[in-house]
Amino acid sequence: xxxxxxxxxxxxxxxxxxxxxxxxxxxxxxxxxxxxxxxxxxxxxxxxxxxxxxxxxxxxxxxxxxxxxxxxxxxxxxxxxxxxxxxxxxxxxxxxxxxxxxxxxxxxxxxxxxxxxxxxxxxxxxxxxxxxxxxxxxxxxxxxxxxxxxxxxxxxxxxxxxxxxxxxxxxxxxxxxxxxxxxxxxxxxxxxxxxxxxxxxxxxxxxxxxxxxxxxxxxxxxxxxxxxxxxxxxxxxxxxxxxxxxxxxxxxxxxxxxxxxxxxxxxxxxxxxxxxxxxxxxxxxxxxxxxxxxxxxxxxxxxxxxxxxxxxxxxxxxxxxxxxxx
Amino acid sequence: xxxxxxxxxxxxxxxxxxxxxxxxxxxxxxxxxxxxxxxxxxxxxxxxxxxxxxxxxxxxxxxxxxxxxxxxxxxxxxxxxxxxxxxxxxxxxxxxxxxxxxxxxxxxxxxxxxxxxxxxxxxxxxxxxxxxxxxxxxxxxxxxxxxxxxxxxxxxxxxxxxxxxxxxxxxxxxxxxxxxxxxxxxxxxxxxxxxxxxxxxxxxxxxxxxxxxxxxxxxxxxxxxxxxxxxxxxxxxxxxxxxxxxxxxxxxxxxxxxxxxxxxxxxxxxxxx
Numbered sequence: 001x002x003x004x005x006x007x008x009x010x011x012x013x014x015x016x017x018x019x020x021x022x023x024x025x026x027x028x029x030x031x032x033x034x035x036x037x038x039x040x041x042x043x044x045x046x047x048x049x050x051x052x053x054x055x056x057x058x059x060x061x062x063x064x065x066x067x068x069x070x071x072x073x074x075x076x077x078x079x080x081x082x083x084x085x086x087x088x089x090x091x092x093x094x095x096x097x098x099x100x101x102x103x104x105x106x107x108x109x110x111x112x113x114x115x116x117x118x119x120x121x122x123x124x125x126x127x128x129x130x131x132x133x134x135x136x137x138x139x140x141x142x143x144x145x146x147x148x149x150x151x152x153x154x155x156x157x158x159x160x161x162x163x164x165x166x167x168x169x170x171x172x173x174x175x176x177x178x179x180x181x182x183x184x185x186x187x188x189x190x191x192x193x194x195x196x197x198x199x200x201x202x203x204x205x206x207x208x209x210x211x212x213x214x215x216x217x218x219x220x221x222x223x224x225x226x227x228x229x230x231x232x233x234x235x236x237x238x239x240x241x242x243x244x245x246x247x248x249x250x251x252x253x254x255x256x257x258x259x260x261x262x263x264x265x266x267x268x269x270x271x272x273x274x275x276x277x278x279x280x281x282x283x284x285x286x287x288x289x290x291x292x293x294x295x296x297x298x299x300x301x302x303x304x305x306x307x308x309x310x311x312x313x314x315x316x317x318x319x320x321x322x323x324x325x326x
Numbered sequence: 327x328x329x330x331x332x333x334x335x336x337x338x339x340x341x342x343x344x345x346x347x348x349x350x351x352x353x354x355x356x357x358x359x360x361x362x363x364x365x366x367x368x369x370x371x372x373x374x375x376x377x378x379x380x381x382x383x384x385x386x387x388x389x390x391x392x393x394x395x396x397x398x399x400x401x402x403x404x405x406x407x408x409x410x411x412x413x414x415x416x417x418x419x420x421x422x423x424x425x426x427x428x429x430x431x432x433x434x435x436x437x438x439x440x441x442x443x444x445x446x447x448x449x450x451x452x453x454x455x456x457x458x459x460x461x462x463x464x465x466x467x468x469x470x471x472x473x474x475x476x477x478x479x480x481x482x483x484x485x486x487x488x489x490x491x492x493x494x495x496x497x498x499x500x501x502x503x504x505x506x507x508x509x510x511x512x513x514x515x516x517x518x519x520x521x522x523x524x525x526x527x528x529x530x531x532x533x534x535x536x537x538x539x540x541x542x543x544x545x546x547x548x549x550x551x552x553x554x555x556x557x558x559x560x561x562x563x564x565x566x567x568x569x570x571x572x573x574x575x576x577x578x579x580x581x582x583x584x585x586x587x588x589x590x591x592x593x594x595x596x597x598x599x
Contacts, residue, residue, distance in 0.1 A: 075498070076493045076494055076498065077469075078472070079470075103472070103473055103492070104494060106457075107456075107470075107473070107493070108460075110457040110464065111461070111463065111464040113425070113457075113461065114464035114465055115464060118556055119424075119555070119556030120457060121557055122424075122454070122456065123455070137560070138557075141565060142454070143340065143345060143452070146345045146564070147563065147564060147565060148563045148564075148565050149559050149561075150559070150560045150561035150562070150563070151557050151559055151560065152557070152560050153557050154556050154557075155556045191469065191503070192471070192500055192501065193499075193502075194498055194499070194500050195498065196497070197497050197498065198496060199496040202495075208595070209595060233590070233596070234595075251475070257451075265593060265595065266595065287593075288570065289586060291579075295574075302570060303570060303572070303574075304570045304571035304572065305571060305574075305575075305582065305586065306572075306574035306575065307574075307575050307579050307583075308575065308576045309575075309579045313579065314579040314582075317583050318579075321583045321586075321587050322590065322596065325587050325591060325596055326596060
């Protein structure tokens with residue numbers, strides 16, 4: 001890229017099976033805000049394994065959409081993605097490059113940053129433009145979220161991965177127009193063998209309601225009680241690390257530092273004491289409800305509503321009351 | 327001989343470390359240091375590979391960049407099964423961000439020259455970026471697989487490894503030729519504790535130390551440390567605490583459950599799909 005002339009904001013839109021991950025729409029919304037300070041263009045980069053309606057990204061705020069279509073993008077191979085994203089980055093020449101901090105985004109972005117010879121800030125929760133220098137301030141939590149570090153990048157592009165659900169999605173404005181630019185994929189094959197062997201139906205980071213269980217559960221089949229409640233509310237079951245380690249439920253359900261970071265509308269923690277390891281993963285839920293026998297459990301410190309009681313009594317009663325309301 | 331490099335880092339015990347909210351700094355003296363918990367899984371994976379291949383068929387080198395006191399963590403790596411440990415420690419390396427750290431580590435790996443498999447934890451508990459592994463892979467121009475939850479098969483004859491990589495809500499079976507880099511999750515194994523005998527032996531062991539002069543033929547001092555780091559921390563603020571209602575029912579849950587039902591109704595989260 002021609003760093004001297006770099007300008008504009010490029011947002012990577014991660015495509016999976018024909019859908020763009022929502023974090024891209026959130027980043028496009030934030031990009032609109034940054035654009036006002038910078039007076040620049042906003043572009044989106046899509047590497048898609050199938051034909052997409054690229055105008056959706058324009059409706060969400062992109063002035064330009066750069067796309068490369070290639071079946072190979074159905075396989076998450078970071079090096080191949082990097083080469084193609086590099087091609088788009090060179091074509092648009094942005095001063096700011098943003099990617100969602102999804103698992104894949106966090107694995108892909110570091111390769112791209114080195115290839116672009118620039119810095120990278122991980123897992124940001126906010127972005128601002130510094131009034132004096134017009135540089136991007138990247139804000140990320142550190143030490144279990146106790147502090148927020150404000151980071152600037154020397155050199156270009158200024159690059160960051162941003163957490164999901166930090167910004168609201170860009171509104172859809174179908175009157176917007178923009179340019180769609182198609183590029184050819186880079187030559188060569190993916191040199192890593194890739195085969196999908198299992199796909200999980202639901203993504204806990206997308207759940208609006210999470211009913212989570214912890215050590216208060218006596219045996220794996222007791223998760224059924226929580227599943228009942230989750231089913232009633234159209235939610236998902238989550239878990240603390242100890243019951244995942246004990247094999248009660250798969251790691252895909254784990255909430256916390258070594259599991260998923262979630263931001264549901266309601267999080268009901270049942271029999272979870274509230275170790276820091278768990279709390280960092282769920283403390284940003286809109287509403288937190290905690291059910292625990294131990295009145296001194298730290299989970300009550302982060303809860304909006306706490307019930308000191310036995311989950312084996314409280315949850316069935318809650319299910320019954322919900323049925324009455326429906 | 328399969329040459330395995332395990333990247334390790336000494337970190338403060340984040341469960342114990344105290345945080346000075348007023349000054350907005352970490353009191354690093356408030357907690358003991360330990361080997362980054364995720365790195366234990368990377369080490370254990372290396373040891374299991376070696377056990378499978380045979381004592382003389384693999385060599386494990388633990389590699390770390392850090393201050394002199396990081397020797398302790400490398401000794402622990404030796405106690406846990408590493409054959410050799412190298413500490414990159416120099417004033418010139420201090421203050422490196424992930425870019426500069428990856429540059430220093432990848433340069434040391436290039437200098438080592440013989441490497442087939444590089445293993446790293448998915449992230450460190452202090453920096454929490456997870457960037458250094460993939461960045462090293464890019465500097466070395468080798469492939470990597472992230473969030474590896476299982477090593478399926480190591481094929482020494484064909485010089486490749488099959489792993490499960492957890493991405494996109496799915497498990498992908500990836501086959502990577504050597505040399506390659508893997509970042510592993512906690513799911514991959516349960517790290518064993520070192521025996522007393524191994525600990526005692528490791529305590530006496532020599533850690534190879536490389537300072538900047540070991541790498542100065544490859545990298546300029548301006549490319550590393552604070553000077554070489556493209557990202558800079560400009561300011562630190564104390565994260566605002568999230569306000570919570572904090573209503574607790576201690577005697578009986580019926581009223582509480584009624585309140586939750588009201589709340590669900592209010593938020594339109596009940597029924598009427």
